[in-house]
Amino acid sequence: MRALDLDLVELVVATKRRIGQLARSSGLALTRRPSAADIIVLAHSTARSAVSEQGELRLRYRPKSGTQLLSERSFKFRIGLPASRPAADGRYSEDQVAKLAGLGVEQLRTLALYDVLSPTESGLSYSDLVVARAVGRLSAEGATFPKIIAAALALEQRGMSLSGVRLAKAPWGELVQVLEGCLARTDGQLLLPLEKGSDVDADEVFARAEEYEQEGDLELAERLYDLAARLDRDDPVIPFNLGNVRDELGRERDAEISYRQALARDPNFSDAWFNLGVLQEKIGRVDEALGSYEKAFAVEPSYADALHNAALLLMRKRQFSAAVKLLDQLMSTSQSSSAEARRLAHLCRLELKQESARR
Numbered sequence: 070m071r072a073l074d075l076d077l078v079e080l081v082v083a084t085k086r087r088i089g090q091l092a093r094s095s096g097l098a099l100t101r102r103p104s105a106a107d108i109i110v111l112a113h114s115t116a117r118s119a120v121s122e123q124g125e126l127r128l129r130y131r132p133k134s135g136t137q138l139l140s141e142r143s144f145k146f147r148i149g150l151p152a153s154r155p156a157a158d159g160r161y162s163e164d165q166v167a168k169l170a171g172l173g174v175e176q177l178r179t180l181a182l183y184d185v186l187s188p189t190e191s192g193l194s195y196s197d198l199v200v201a202r203a204v205g206r207l208s209a210e211g212a213t214f215p216k217i218i219a220a221a222l223a224l225e226q227r228g229m230s231l232s233g234v235r236l237a238k239a240p241w242g243e244l245v246q247v248l249e250g251c252l253a254r255t256d257g258q259l260l261l262p263l264e265k266g267s268d269v270d271a272d273e274v275f276a277r278a279e280e281y282e283q284e285g286d287l288e289l290a291e292r293l294y295d296l297a298a299r300l301d302r303d304d305p306v307i308p309f310n311l312g313n314v315r316d317e318l319g320r321e322r323d324a325e326i327s328y329r330q331a332l333a334r335d336p337n338f339s340d341a342w343f344n345l346g347v348l349q350e351k352i353g354r355v356d357e358a359l360g361s362y363e364k365a366f367a368v369e370p371s372y373a374d375a376l377h378n379a380a381l382l383l384m385r386k387r388q389f390s391a392a393v394k395l396l397d398q399l400m401s402t403s404q405s406s407s408a409e410a411r412r413l414a415h416l417c418r419l420e421l422k423q424e425s426a427r428r
């Protein structure tokens with residue numbers, strides 16, 4: 070009878086005595102000496118202590134030569150406890166999956182020992198490949214293997230898989246689901262913005278949002294900027310950036326709300342006035358856009374873009390005298406815009422002459 074170490078096992082579906090009975094029926098005998106065991110079963114609950122951040126298995130003792138390692142699910146199946154069976158389409162080798170997922174073979178084997186992957190005698194399935202890719206992405210983003218394994222197992226308890234959800238590393242280090250409009254734990258519980266209290270730092274959230282914005286993941290950037298804005302209710306730059314992301318996503322109304330939140334925090338935020346004006350002009354609210362541009366260069370008289378855009382709007386409204394004043398101001402404050410401002414001012418003066426001649 071082969072010796073079996075259950076020192077690492079914490080199965081909630083059966084008592085240890087019942088497990089011992091089932092093991093003996095399967096030709097196995099429990100032992101209290103792990104170093105003498107022929108088979109070591111790795112319970113899911115041991116991932117935090119038995120797996121390194123990089124995915125290496127690190128048992129607290131040295132197994133004897135030839136010891137077999139079993140995952141919790143494999144052990145359950147072996148002794149007749151309810152356990153799902155792995156997929157049968159093992160079309161990929163370890164080397165293929167490791168290469169496609171950007172992982173090492175040993176990392177894959179660790180994932181298999183914690184039932185994140187389900188290899189068969191013929192290899193790994195396409196579903197395993199998708200999961201391995203998700204693990205590779207999370208690892209590249211800084212998530213540790215114990216946390217990835219814990220997230221995968223939590224999802225499995227809800228009948229879900231890493232292959233079917235989007236996970237991201239939260240600023241406080243937890244892996245969370247990215248859902249429509251919010252973040253949620255892997256157990257499905259929605260995260261309130263202040264739920265983590267002092268564990269959540271607005272600067273960290275903001276920095277992560279900037280990273281996602283630069284990478285082009287605007288939806289996740291929006292969620293994190295929104296979280297940062299709730300955590301820090303004073304900094305005007307946070308809702309300003311949130312407005313920029315929402316504008317780029319084509320959600321003008323939400324973008325306007327964010328710009329106005331920035332201005333409520335700092336009425337002298339000239340960039341927020343300018344971006345609000347650009348947004349208003351884009352959706353046809355020309356008079357409001359003109360007012361926003363005027364606020365921008367009232368705060369910052371040398372704001373060349375605001376002066377330029379306001380002058381163009383005044384020209385469209387055929388208010389050439391007012392446009393010339395702004396263009397003259399632009400020429401006096403911005404060398405780089407002088408040539409264009411001079412050309413537009415010349416056009417305005419021609420129009421004014423023609424209007425005078427028609428009178």
